[in-house]
Amino acid sequence: MRLSKGKIHAHIRAMSATRALIALSLVSVAAPAAAQGVSVPELGRRFSSVQQAVDAIGVGEGTVLLAPGIYRECAVQTQGVVHFESAEPGRAIFDGVACEDKAALVLRGNGASVAGIVFQNIAVPDLNGAGIRLEQGNLDVSQSLFRNSEQGILTGPDPAATIRIDRSTFSGLGRNDGGPSHSLYVGDYAQVIVTRSRFERGTGGHYVKSRSPRIRIADCSFDDTLGRETNYMIDLPAGATGEISGNFFVQGANKENYSAFIAVAAEAQDHSSAGLSIHDNVARIGDNINRTSVFVANWSGQRLVLGANQLGPSLGAYEAR
Numbered sequence: 001m002r003l004s005k006g007k008i009h010a011h012i013r014a015m016s017a018t019r020a021l022i023a024l025s026l027v028s029v030a031a032p033a034a035a036q037g038v039s040v041p042e043l044g045r046r047f048s049s050v051q052q053a054v055d056a057i058g059v060g061e062g063t064v065l066l067a068p069g070i071y072r073e074c075a076v077q078t079q080g081v082v083h084f085e086s087a088e089p090g091r092a093i094f095d096g097v098a099c100e101d102k103a104a105l106v107l108r109g110n111g112a113s114v115a116g117i118v119f120q121n122i123a124v125p126d127l128n129g130a131g132i133r134l135e136q137g138n139l140d141v142s143q144s145l146f147r148n149s150e151q152g153i154l155t156g157p158d159p160a161a162t163i164r165i166d167r168s169t170f171s172g173l174g175r176n177d178g179g180p181s182h183s184l185y186v187g188d189y190a191q192v193i194v195t196r197s198r199f200e201r202g203t204g205g206h207y208v209k210s211r212s213p214r215i216r217i218a219d220c221s222f223d224d225t226l227g228r229e230t231n232y233m234i235d236l237p238a239g240a241t242g243e244i245s246g247n248f249f250v251q252g253a254n255k256e257n258y259s260a261f262i263a264v265a266a267e268a269q270d271h272s273s274a275g276l277s278i279h280d281n282v283a284r285i286g287d288n289i290n291r292t293s294v295f296v297a298n299w300s301g302q303r304l305v306l307g308a309n310q311l312g313p314s315l316g317a318y319e320a321r
Contacts, residue, residue, distance in 0.1 A: 037067040050075040066092035074099035077109040089116030096121040103133035113140040122149035130154040148172040157188035174205035186210040202230040213271035215242040224252035237267035249283040260297035273300035279307025
């Protein structure tokens with residue numbers, strides 16, 4: 001299904017209102033210049049660093065509660081289940097420090113969650129500096145902001161675990177020099193679920209790259225209008241099943257690869273893509289950009305299920321490659 005320019009603009013206005021509410025919930029109040037304290041409510045104790053709080057939880061389960069402020073520190077979780085939470089969403093900021101030359105939070109315990117936290121300005125020698133480096137275990141992320149770093153979230157493989165991301169923003173992320181990095185990169189996890197989140201202003205790589213065999217990306221926005229040297233909006237390089245639905249996509253002018261919005265099995269066919277459902281999305285090429293592209297490019301040789309996606313001018317629906 002194709003949209004007239006008037007209908008496209010109406011969809012953009014509606015999506016912009018939703019995105020504005022998400023952004024205000026995260027960054028409407030400026031954080032103070034220095035961090036004010038870390039506590040673990042379950043233990044009834046306060047700590048002088050995030051790492052001390054994580055270590056105190058140990059093999060158990062607990063919450064690292066972050067007071068408003070800028071945290072120029074990082075932490076590594078090696079055991080237990082840790083919930084990292086900002087006392088005021090959007091006002092606890094990890095800024096510019098990476099543990100193990102990896103990330104502000106390096107997670108390889110039994111599971112973790114992150115809520116209401118900002119990660120920014122993370123860079124490391126191998127160009128993969130991330131807000132979160134997830135090496136094993138389940139991860140839930142909500143109401144968090146990843147900005148102006150080499151990557152937002154980067155994971156290793158854990159075929160038994162699930163990643164869930166909801167109501168979060170990924171902005172100004174990715175690189176192409178020295179090997180690509182991305183806004184969100186998921187290794188071979190059991191499944192990844194991304195909902196009600198925003199991807200914008202990429203600075204290289206893909207917005208979402210996932211090697212998971214099962215994915216769900218729903219009700220998100222991918223705004224590439226201010227992107228620089230970016231590639232696909234969604235890359236499923238090893239194939240996947242699941243659904244991509246209810247999202248808004250706009251492709252910008254400054255692309256390293258503009259040949260498709262969504263790529264399926266471009267590198268390998270490790271997982272089945274049969275029945276991958278892509279429906280009820282709105283997609284277009286940005287204003288005053290004279291090019292053609294396709295919404296879905298499929299290397300898998302398997303049948304995908306394309307529903308009633310609403311596509312702008314010069315955007316083809318599907319291409320087998």
